[in-house]
Amino acid sequence: MALQKRISKVDRQEGLRDLIKSDPFVTDEELAEKFHVSIQTIRLDRLELGIPELRERVKQVAENNYQKVRSLGGNEIVGELIDLKLGERGISLLETTSSMAFSKTNIVRGHHIFSQAESLAMAVIDAEVALTGVSNIKYLSPVTAGDKLVAKAEVVRVRGNSHFVHVKINVNSMQVFRGKFILVALKDKKGVEEI
């Protein structure tokens, strides 16, 4: 029999915590093998550390992200479409959460704001598919997690298959972002021949 190179209890529990954090899908059995201890020891460890069982962890991951992904790019539009006049203007609402922010400062990462603006700009274009060509954007004020972002998009000019859209985002009627998008409609597939 090979020597079991076991580590101390505290070290194991620390490693356990990290491992489960980085991979919530790991079973007690796999953990037992990894740390060269019995499955019972792992269960005692989890009990002491207050870490729930695999199925509970998986469920939590599923439930947490079920919501988030919907407002975070899994869909065609980031945020919730409130109003839309195709080819003219549109309004969308995005409720920011701490998962969108830097943990230290609670300030929402810029690309979430950008994503809301860009996807609204694209939604407002009256064409099958559009692709962002150029954009000039400006963040005017930091956004804190919990803020409700109201984005307003307006089509200001259409030239050929280029669409110029201005997007403004407000929090409580204070402007936090503005951006000018030039979107190009693709005529890859059928039905987007000319605008």
Place this chain on the structure above:
Amino acid sequence: MALQKRISKVDRQEGLRDLIKSDPFVTDEELAEKFHVSIQTIRLDRLELGIPELRERVKQVAENNYQKVRSLGGNEIVGELIDLKLGERGISLLETTSSMAFSKTNIVRGHHIFSQAESLAMAVIDAEVALTGVSNIKYLSPVTAGDKLVAKAEVVRVRGNSHFVHVKINVNSMQVFRGKFILVALKDKKGVEEI
């Protein structure tokens, strides 16, 4: 005994499919109650419809979203940091997937590209926390799902707490994006000085 207002098999199976789709966390037992049939009937239905059991469904939801959130803002940096010289330059790699693209065209949504660029720009700044102030960006060519995006960031100028960073993104040495970011380092907690 009260009359059981049962619906036809096809209708039930249709309802079943919809219900599970809208709530993947529902058990066979709950479904049986909802449709006034036995648990075995529900299981036969799932078998016929090819719908996996609760735990499998929850696991799939968890796994799907675990990936997405990681590559879409759950982390501090979007993509994988390959190289970093703090305050000077940095390189990151992002492997695009179909979940980042429009289902119709398979073209990656712009904000994913932007997110990679912005987060790399912020990572490269030698400061505790930075906030995107202004950015001027341009998408040069559409990116298809599966493409590997290599982003290169370079700090070109530092004035006060304003950092000017250029980011270029290539796919197979073909440039698909460029952007100029002005990032403002925050002083401790408060104070976003004028740019």
Place this chain on the structure above:
DNA sequence: TAATTATTAGTATCAGGTACTAAATATAAG
């Protein structure tokens, strides 16, 4: 060496199933 702590073994039980057999009940066809 004794006391204490850590680990392992083993059993009963649970949820939410699969897989299978068999029986009861509906519904349709002759």
Place this chain on the structure above:
DNA sequence: CTTATATTTAGTACCTGATACTAATAATTA
């Protein structure tokens, strides 16, 4: 109406990944 077929229900054995508990063994410390 009666038979044939489809549908639903009942019941059993088994599975995974656990909890909860008791008891014994091994390792460490006083």
